[in-house]
Amino acid sequence: MNNFRENFRLRKYNKIAQQIIDLAPKYQQMSDHELQGQTVIFKQRLQDGETLDDLMVEAYAVAREADNRVLGLEPYFVQVVGAIILHDGNIAEMKTGEGKTLTATMPMYLNGLLGVGNFLITANPYLAVRDATEMGVVYRWLGLTIEAGVLPEGSDDEINKDQVYAADIVYTTNSSLGFDYLIDNLASTKSSQHMQGFRYALIDEVDSILLDMAQTPLIISGAPKVQSNLFESTDRIVKMLDRDVDVKLSDDTKKAWFTETGIQTMESYFGITGLLSPKWKELYRHLVLALKANYLYIRNKAYVVADGEVLLLDEANGRALEGTQLESGLHQAIEAKEGVKVSTQSRAMASVTYQNLFRMFKKLSGMSGTAKTDVKEFRQIYNLNVYTVPTHKPTIRQDHPDKMFVTNKEKIYASVDQIKQAYDQKRPVLIETGSVSMSNLYSRLMLREGIVHNLLNARSEAKEARIVEEAGQPGAITVATSMAGRGTDIKLGPGVKEKGGLLVVGTERMESERIDNQLRGRAGRQGDPGDSIFYVSLEDKIVVQHGPKWVKRFRKTMDAEIQSGKRTFGKRLVKHRFKRIIHHVQVSAEAASRSERFQTLEYDEIFRVQRDTIYQFRDQMMQNDDLQPFIDKIFTDLVEDFAATHHDLTTEDITDFIYNTMNYNYVPNRYRLANLDRDDPSAVSNFLMQELQHCFKQQRAKFTDDAQFLYYERLTILKAIDNAWIEHVDNLQQLKAVVTNRSTAQRNPVYEYQKESKMSFEKMKQTFWQNATKYLLLSTLKYQPNGKIDVEFP
Numbered sequence: 094m095n096n097f098r099e100n101f102r103l104r105k106y107n108k109i110a111q112q113i114i115d116l117a118p119k120y121q122q123m124s125d126h127e128l129q130g131q132t133v134i135f136k137q138r139l140q141d142g143e144t145l146d147d148l149m150v151e152a153y154a155v156a157r158e159a160d161n162r163v164l165g166l167e168p169y170f171v172q173v174v175g176a177i178i179l180h181d182g183n184i185a186e187m188k189t190g191e192g193k194t195l196t197a198t199m200p201m202y203l204n205g206l207l208g209v210g211n212f213l214i215t216a217n218p219y220l221a222v223r224d225a226t227e228m229g230v231v232y233r234w235l236g237l238t239i240e241a242g243v244l245p246e247g248s249d250d251e252i253n254k255d256q257v258y259a260a261d262i263v264y265t266t267n268s269s270l271g272f273d274y275l276i277d278n279l280a281s282t283k284s285s286q287h288m289q290g291f292r293y294a295l296i297d298e299v300d301s302i303l304l305d306m307a308q309t310p311l312i313i314s315g316a317p318k319v320q321s322n323l324f325e326s327t328d329r330i331v332k333m334l335d336r337d338v339d340v341k342l343s344d345d346t347k348k349a350w351f352t353e354t355g356i357q358t359m360e361s362y363f364g365i366t367g368l369l370s371p372k373w374k375e376l377y378r379h380l381v382l383a384l385k386a387n388y389l390y391i392r393n394k395a396y397v398v399a400d401g402e403v404l405l406l407d408e409a410n411g412r413a414l415e416g417t418q419l420e421s422g423l424h425q426a427i428e429a430k431e432g433v434k435v436s437t438q439s440r441a442m443a444s445v446t447y448q449n450l451f452r453m454f455k456k457l458s459g460m461s462g463t464a465k466t467d468v469k470e471f472r473q474i475y476n477l478n479v480y481t482v483p484t485h486k487p488t489i490r491q492d493h494p495d496k497m498f499v500t501n502k503e504k505i506y507a508s509v510d511q512i513k514q515a516y517d518q519k520r521p522v523l524i525e526t527g528s529v530s531m532s533n534l535y536s537r538l539m540l541r542e543g544i545v546h547n548l549l550n551a552r553s554e555a556k557e558a559r560i561v562e563e564a565g566q567p568g569a570i571t572v573a574t575s576m577a578g579r580g581t582d583i584k585l586g587p588g589v590k591e592k593g594g595l596l597v598v599g600t601e602r603m604e605s606e607r608i609d610n611q612l613r614g615r616a617g618r619q620g621d622p623g624d625s626i627f628y629v630s631l632e633d634k635i636v637v638q639h640g641p642k643w644v645k646r647f648r649k650t651m652d653a654e655i656q657s658g659k660r661t662f663g664k665r666l667v668k669h670r671f672k673r674i675i676h677h678v679q680v681s682a683e684a685a686s687r688s689e690r691f692q693t694l695e696y697d698e699i700f701r702v703q704r705d706t707i708y709q710f711r712d713q714m715m716q717n718d719d720l721q722p723f724i725d726k727i728f729t730d731l732v733e734d735f736a737a738t739h740h741d742l743t744t745e746d747i748t749d750f751i752y753n754t755m756n757y758n759y760v761p762n763r764y765r766l767a768n769l770d771r772d773d774p775s776a777v778s779n780f781l782m783q784e785l786q787h788c789f790k791q792q793r794a795k796f797t798d799d800a801q802f803l804y805y806e807r808l809t810i811l812k813a814i815d816n817a818w819i820e821h822v823d824n825l826q827q828l829k830a831v832v833t834n835r836s837t838a839q840r841n842p843v844y845e846y847q848k849e850s851k852m853s854f855e856k857m858k859q860t861f862w863q864n865a866t867k868y869l870l871l872s873t874l875k876y877q878p879n880g881k882i883d884v885e886f887p
């Protein structure tokens with residue numbers, strides 16, 4: 094969208110906001126009872142055919158007045174503008190501290206008037222519970238139902254999912270929503286499903302959820318698989334490879350391949366040829382996993398080893414990754430690398446990416462302090478436009494230019510000097526680091542300098558929030574990772590304003606400008622004074638990974654000069670061309686992660702269509718009271734496929750097929766078989782079909798009532814589809830690990846993946862037809878004295 098259109102729209106939103114503000118006196122005069130009664134009136138008007146858009150102005154004015162009466166907070170003009178942007182299905186960029194939580198009450202109330210299916214999504218359970226509790230009072234006061242979809246940390250209670258999803262408004266996290274969606278689609282009866290639709294989602298910190306988390310799909314794992322013994326042996330082989338000859342790493346060290354020589358070396362170790370051929374698929378897959386484990390996953394960064402166990406870490410905040418899993422088998426490969434006991438690998442049963450989860454909503458919107466930098470991607474993938482909402486009071490925070498050094502050490506010393514100065518003046522400082530190890534390092538330095546400080550080592554979100562809340566008190570020094578305590582309001586303590594407000598010190602530039610901005614935004618909230626500054630060096634991770642070659646050479650030369658005393662330690666790099674490096678590396682880091690996100694989406698595209706098909710089919714199985722047409726279709730597909738894919742059929746082939754899929758006690762009718770034209774597929778399928786119908790009738794006769802038989806049909810078909818589908822999902826997970834490495838052979842990995850996933854899906858269908866038929870016709874039934882029937886599947 095160009096600026097002109099954006100401005101035009103914003104002017105329109107401003108106008109509407111003014112209408113809403115102008116309505117205030119009308120509702121101010123109402124009694125509580127009358128104001129609360131508006132909800133009933135609005136609902137009635139919706140029933141009578143009006144739309145949410147028709148009601149917006151009045152409903153927002155009501156919500157605003159309710160906010161004021163119940164919470165003592167009356168949304169400002171700019172918050173109303175933000176709220177209009179949100180109802181219209183956009184992203185509202187609102188700076189930190191502008192009160193996004195309160196802003197959300199307006200669109201959530203309005204959309205909640207239509208009942209179930211409205212979600213406010215936050216990045217962690219702590220925020221979901223906190224906001225649901227605080228804002229919930231208003232919704233309830235107005236007569237809507239609201240629930241938190243997650244429990245507070247450490248709570249042992251069980252969540253009542255039926256109650257949650259029956260509420261008009263649900264505050265929950267992205268992962269909890271995603272898992273519930275997947276679990277619902279593993280349910281075997283309609284009554285054990287909880288969700289009631291995806292109408293409206295308002296995502297708080299939308300950039301963090303839709304961009305930063307987009308690469309990690311949610312996976313539900315189920316029954317353990319037969320353990321492979323290849324993890325240890327492939328790990329040994331990969332450890333023996335020559336890093337410079339046999340292996341190639343991408344510049345950003347995020348990908349690794351075997352070179353041609355590497356493949357040959359391994360072939361000769363194993364004494365085989367054709368390692369890339371289908372014959373050695375499993376071996377090769379394990380080699381790829383061992384390669385990734387050894388070259389891409391660094392101990393204490395990507396994971397820690399504690400008590401003989403490998404625990405994955407979220408690199409950004411050092412928190413153990415919850416609910417997310419590395420791709421099939423990678424965890425085991427890391428265990429083999431570390432020489433700890435290789436755990437049992439479980440089967441992937443269901444998976445969804447956040448991109449596709451949120452695309453299911455009829456209307457999507459989001460809030461963030463920092464979205465403008467990624468406007469294009471939001472529009473392209475989610476069809477979301479970004480509007481910047483002006484701040485309530487002008488921002489007076491000063492964002493200083495980076496201070497740049499050659500080495501990490503110089504940078505750290507200089508930043509500690511600045512922190513010390515602030516500490517001596519009792520000015521609060523928030524030190525933002527890019528990794529857990531860096532935060533630990535700063536904490537040790539602070540200790541050495543005798544600076545009392547808090548270290549946010551990501552143990553608990555609630556605790557973090559409390560510490561961050563205090564980060565604006567006089568003399569408070571807080572060392573944190575970039576994600577820690579997001580969404581928590583930092584209020585300035587007494588006398589802090591006079592000292593310049595909160596000082597944010599970034600110890601390196603992050604993977605994207607957007608995240609830098611998030612960090613800066615911790616200071617100078619709601620018109621408070623504040624400063625932000627980043628200390629950077631040529632040894633920073635982002636520069637090493639994405640910097641041009643000359644920077645590396647230059648760094649070496651300079652480093653040597655520092656060692657020999659030719660260059661003064663701690664001298665800053667001030668030339669313009671150095672400053673530009675940071676900008677360049679950040680742009681290329683952003684481009685790299687963007688392209689990865691697009692790739693995740695491409696990978697998931699075919700799978701998404703397949704998943705939708707299967708989930709729809711499951712729904713039909715659960716909802717329909719007549720499954721006969723589906724069963725007929727299954728039988729037809731099965732026999733037609735059999736007839737079409739088998740040539741030169743013998744009578745034994747045909748009787749075998751009948752034995753195995755429909756009738757253990759089949760007595761071949763020699764006369765009919767002899768007269769069957771086995772070269773004619775349609776004759777064969779007709780023949781088989783008659784047999785099938787016959788067996789089906791016999792099975793039906795074992796049931797006395799229709800309801801029982803319907804239940805039996807449903808159960809068997811769902812079991813058959815789930816078994817086949819889960820096998821397919823798991824296959825695809827494994828496939829991904831292998832094809833992403835095929836780019837060595839100059840093939841397009843996404844294309845390869847899509848091709849194979851289509852094939853795997855076709856195979857899945859065949860398995861399903863066979864199993865469904867088998868389960869339907871060959872299950873044994875045992876009658877219990879109480880009238881129940883136990884089904885034993887073949």
Ligand SMILES: Nc1ncnc2c1ncn2[C@@H]1O[C@H](COP(=O)(O)OP(=O)(O)OP(=O)(O)O)[C@@H](O)[C@H]1O
Pocket residue numbers: 166167168169172187188189190191192193194195462579580581582
């Ligand atoms: N209209 C208002 N009147 C008075 N106070 C308000 C108003 N709106 C918000 N506040 C207060 O401003 C503070 C910041 O609000 P909030 O934490 O929702 O900001 P935010 O935009 O979500 O920040 P972050 O980006 O950190 O999540 C809170 O203490 C809140 O109570």
